[in-house]
Amino acid sequence: HRFIRVALVGNPNSGKTSLFNLASGAHEHVGNYGGVTVDSKIGRFYHKDYTIELVDLPGTYSLSAYTPEERYVRNYLVKEQPDMVINVVGASVLERNLYLTTELMDMGVPMVIALNMYDELEQSGSTFDYLALSRMIGIPIVPTVAKRGQGIPELLDEVIKKYEGEDKREQARIPYGRVLERAIELMEREFTNVDISWLHLPLRYLCIKLLEGDKEIEEMIGGLSKRDEIFACRDKERVYIEKLLREDAESAFANARYGFIEGALKETLIEKSNIHNKTR
Numbered sequence: 001h002r003f004i005r006v007a008l009v010g011n012p013n014s015g016k017t018s019l020f021n022l023a024s025g026a027h028e029h030v031g032n033y034g035g036v037t038v039d040s041k042i043g044r045f046y047h048k049d050y051t052i053e054l055v056d057l058p059g060t061y062s063l064s065a066y067t068p069e070e071r072y073v074r075n076y077l078v079k080e081q082p083d084m085v086i087n088v089v090g091a092s093v094l095e096r097n098l099y100l101t102t103e104l105m106d107m108g109v110p111m112v113i114a115l116n117m118y119d120e121l122e123q124s125g126s127t128f129d130y131l132a133l134s135r136m137i138g139i140p141i142v143p144t145v146a147k148r149g150q151g152i153p154e155l156l157d158e159v160i161k162k163y164e165g166e167d168k169r170e171q172a173r174i175p176y177g178r179v180l181e182r183a184i185e186l187m188e189r190e191f192t193n194v195d196i197s198w199l200h201l202p203l204r205y206l207c208i209k210l211l212e213g214d215k216e217i218e219e220m221i222g223g224l225s226k227r228d229e230i231f232a233c234r235d236k237e238r239v240y241i242e243k244l245l246r247e248d249a250e251s252a253f254a255n256a257r258y259g260f261i262e263g264a265l266k267e268t269l270i271e272k273s274n275i276h277n278k279t280r
């Protein structure tokens with residue numbers, strides 16, 4: 001019997017708790033962690049030859065360190081290192097929900113996407129080529145109707161497939177455009193011969209967050225001997241980004257994420273209002 005630790009990550013109201021309850025039955029219990037007010041539930045159940053431990057994390061729109069929920073979820077992912085994340089995405093509010101997905105991709109967490117509220121998408125008359133999006137980002141996407149339990153076995157099958165390495169695809173990296181990519185590259189060079197393995201975060205993610213001005217990540221690397229050079233490079237690149245793009249680095253990264261999402265949806269999602277426009 002194999003044991004897989006899976007974390008549910010998604011926006012508030014995307015259907016995480018519904019999915020959690022339907023998948024785990026009545027075996028969940030409420031736990032409080034580390035004195036924070038936000039909490040998460042843990043449930044264990046069997047799927048095929050596996051024991052799955054599922055954690056229902058607090059809802060969050062982003063993985064910056066601004067709100068207790070954001071901090072909690074990011075720290076959970078870094079410290080607990082779940083085997084897999086199920087990113088629960090509300091199909092009726094795709095653009096906003098996928099922002100968190102891009103951040104999870106930056107973090108390099110192995111994940112499967114539950115395209116939840118699929119019933120609402122179908123009722124809306126929109127068509128969404130989610131398999132094309134899946135190919136684009138290299139992440140399995142499974143339609144679900146969590147409140148009725150639909151799609152959950154298929155979702156868990158994908159979790160197991162990915163856990164067992166049967167899905168050979170590499171998760172795509174978000175392209176940030178020439179200016180930001182150059183800044184990331186220069187930052188990455190500052191980490192040459194610096195051991196960051198203990199941080200359990202990809203170097204690219206670390207550099208992006210430092211450029212964004214993330215205080216928690218700053219503190220994490222505050223003990224490095226090369227910290228002064230790294231911060232100097234960061235400060236210089238932030239000024240450079242603002243000069244070239246006429247927006248601060250944090251907005252530039254956020255806008256690039258939305259740009260990526262917009263481009264991906266343009267190719268895969270036909271909303272009903274657009275169908276009308278085209279046939280008129």
Ligand code: GDP
Nearest residue numbers: 012013014015016017018116117144145146147
């Ligand atoms: P959470 O905040 O992510 O934990 O979301 P919840 O599981 O609490 O769900 C939020 C609301 O959406 C509840 O009213 C659910 O009944 C409803 N809901 C959950 N999944 C689905 C779904 O697949 N389709 C529809 N139409 N509603 C859903």
Ligand code: K
Nearest residue numbers: 013092117120
């Ligand atoms: K709803």
Ligand code: MG
Nearest residue numbers: 016017018059
């Ligand atoms: Mg919930």
